[in-house]
Structures are given as structure tokens and as C-alpha cells.
Amino acid sequence: MATTVKIEVKDNDIVASLQVFLKSVLGQPRIGAMLVSQHLPMKNVVMPTLVTDPEALEGADPLAPSFPLNAAKLVSRLTRKPSGAIIAAVLRPCEIRAFVELVKLNQAGRENLILIGFDCLGAYKNSDYLKVVNKDGDKATQKFYEQVLLKNDLSSEEIEISNACKACEHPLPEGVDITIGLLGAPVKDYLWIKADTAEGENILAKLNLTSVDEPPDRNRAVELLLEKRLAYRDRMFEENHLATGNIEKLTTYLAGCVNCYNCRVACPVCYCRECVFVTDVFDHEPAQYLRWSNRKKLIKMPTDTVFYHITRLAHMSTACVGCGQCSNACPNDIPVMELFRTVAHKTQQAFAYEAGRNLDEPPPLSVFKEDEFKELTAINE
């Protein structure tokens, strides 16, 4: 039976209570550092920080409904070689799933890492979060959780969480050492903490917290949330099929693409050091552009935008965790996430694979079986 404990919430302040907990975790001598999102002292934005002194967790706010980047890439930087210390990382479920993909792609290591996950209720788009934080300052997080947990309303102050979060069917952290439970917990009184591994047990055992059973309402709360998210997701898939179902539609959908490659940079699982799209393969001869234009009368410049997106789908869609950072990063508001999730759902299904689910399942394009997909080479297909 897993250890489950509670951390008291005082004065209705979830953020402060969580900070106390995180300080006590980082205070343990064997843990060298903690990667956690904080309000930066110089400006009221929330960014991942690497903290070694528990006292420097004053601004820690991992629950902030802000998602400026997928921190899986940062954990990859910290774990691709031994760092000499045990690092605790407080991550969103989609960051954990992206991290799992990176481990399988040999870009990160699970050793000497303690993963602390929390029930994720979503985050705003970057631009929306800035509006919220400018208005509510430090209280933005508290206000958000009061709204979504107590009133069970996913839109707060008429600004909605990002589409990726609305369509996310993985609000619970998977593959972590410690889960911070919010769903179904009486968050006015306490947050519910669960040890998921022996490592997690070990840490919680040293904190002398009061044990408490899993909140009875938790399953129901998770079910309700999933129902809502899946309905949104499936509607999104349908709408995307209609919007991109043939090549003219896809070209229209991607018309605003300027080859900035922000979506690729923001993508946690696009890990190639040098993407083929920035190599000289795409330094076309000037005369080539004229030949294209002559053939089609008119070509959109820059070229290779549709090619880029379809190729990226082929290269990474089986690893797509649906975090939505691609859409977040697009300067021209192309709904990239909607397209990639829709296609990724298909490609992952084709290989009975789910990105981020399990460290033991090899990425589909890295393995094969002799006895599979025989219909592809049947003579009279």
C-alpha cells in the first residue's frame, strides 16, 4: 500500500503550502537541487528554475497556470550525463511524458532524478497568462485553482486555458516518484500527496507528514474531467479532419507559415541537433525557384512550408505528447497543435503506441517485427 499523506493548507493559500513541502524535500541532504517553476524576482513571469538552497524557493509556484516552455528539454540537459547530484524535478504531466520520450531517444536519463508530478488542470496560452499575471500578480495561481477546483469551471475570468490543455486526456502524472493530488482533495484544508515508487516512499517517510487516505471524491473528479477533455479532443479531431482533409485545405491551413521553425524549437521531442530543414538541402538554387514558379504560375514564398510540416509529422508524430507548445510558439497563430495531435493520434494508434506512457515501450520507428503489416506488401492490395 502506497504511502499517502497530506500537507495542510493554511489561509486558503495552496501556493504557500506547496512551497513549505518543496522546501522540506529540497532540505533533505541527499537531494542536491530542484527544478521547479518560480516567479522570477526581476519580473513577474513564471519560469523553470534550478534551485539548490531551500530558502530560494520563496517564489516557487509549479502550479501556476503558465506554460512558457516544455521543461522536458531542460531535464534532458540536466540528466543526459551524470550531474553528480540527485535532482528533484517538479513537472506537469505532459512534461513528464515528453521526458519519457527523450529518455527512450537517448537524450535524457532517469537515474538520479526524482520526478514530482501534480494533477494538471491546464495552463493559459503565453499571451493570456501575461494578461492574468499583470492583473492579479502573485494571486493569479490561487485565483485560478479556486475557480477550477471549487467551482469546477475550466474558464477563468473569461480567458480560457489553451486548446492543448482543453484536449488533454492525461491530467494525472504518470511514471513519477511523488504525486501531488489536487483533484477531489479538499484543497481548502489540505493537498494530498502520494508516493508512487520506493524512492518516493523514502522521501515522504522523512517528512513526518500526517497520513491520510486517498480522497474519496478523487476518482469521480478525474472521471468528470476526462469526460470533458475527451469530448473536446474528439470534436477537435473531427474539426481538424474537415479543415485539412485535402492538400488545398492543408495549404490554406498552413498559409501563414513563414518557416521560422519556432514550433520545432518549442517541441520537446524534436531533438535533432541539426534539423534537415536548416541544412543546405534546402538552400535551393535561385533558378530552382523560377522553375517552380514557371510550372505553377505562382508559388508562395518562403517555399517548403507544407513539406516541412508533413515531414515533421513523419519524423516526430509518434512521439507527440500533445503539450501544445508548437501552437504557443507560432507567431502567426497557426493551430499547429490541433493538426499534430490529430495526425499523431492516428500514427500512434497504428503502432499501438502512446507517447510518454511507458519507459519500456520502444519508439515505433526504432524497432520492427518480422511478422507485421503483411497487408502492405500483399500483391493485389
Next chain:
Amino acid sequence: MTDFEPTIIAFVCNWCTYTAADLAGTSRLMYPANVRLVRVMCTGMVDPKYVIKSFLEGADAVLVSGCHPGDCHYINGNFKARRRIKLLKEILPQFGFENKRLKLTWIGASDGIQFADTISKMVDDIKSLGPSRVKTRMVI
């Protein structure tokens, strides 16, 4: 459309299907001239982007063809190719490319007749399917 002559891009492996095509030629077998062969060392090196680029440049169909299972010169490149074709067959139909336009076959070095037959049949199939809509559209 009777005067439609499809363009088929075929990525064929050096050791099996290219040799089969060569055999078809030296055996004076007739097959349609619609196919443009691209010789690769192994089907396992056909990156999905080669196939995507072919389609976006207006190819009416793409054939990837290599050695029979167990015969791969590089042991298992053809199995890797099969996974990639499976992947493409999930992605491309999303954007209106009919599944028939992408084909994977195993044609061994001694199968000159089968090579000629495969190309003839593919040309017939694509003729009845009609030209790819990318051909005339602005898609780069």
C-alpha cells in the same frame, strides 16, 4: 481521362528491385515508361521525406521496392522500410492522398517479370484513379 500518363517515382534497392528492373530490360520485357527509378542502396534508407517530397512535387504515385524478407543485403533494412511506409500510409491519407498512390513491394533480383507486371498494374491503377491534385496546385 484517356490521355493521362501518370508519373510514378520508384525508390528501388540496389540489390534486388533495381537488379530486377535491369533484368526486365535485358530480357526485353515491355513495361510502361511512366516510372522514374531512383536507385538507393536499401529501402531502409528511404526517409519519409523523399516520399513526401515526391508527392508534393506532383508525383501521381510512389513505389518503394526492395528485397524479400530475409534477403535484405543489410539484414533488416526492408523491415524498417515497412514501418515507415505504414507511418506514411497513416499520415498522407489525412491530406487526401489516396492510399493506392503509395505502394511497397518486395521484388527479388531474379523477378524481372514480376517487376514489369508490378509497374504495368500500378500504371493501370493510377490511370483509373486520375492525376494527383497536387500537380496543378500551388503546393510547395
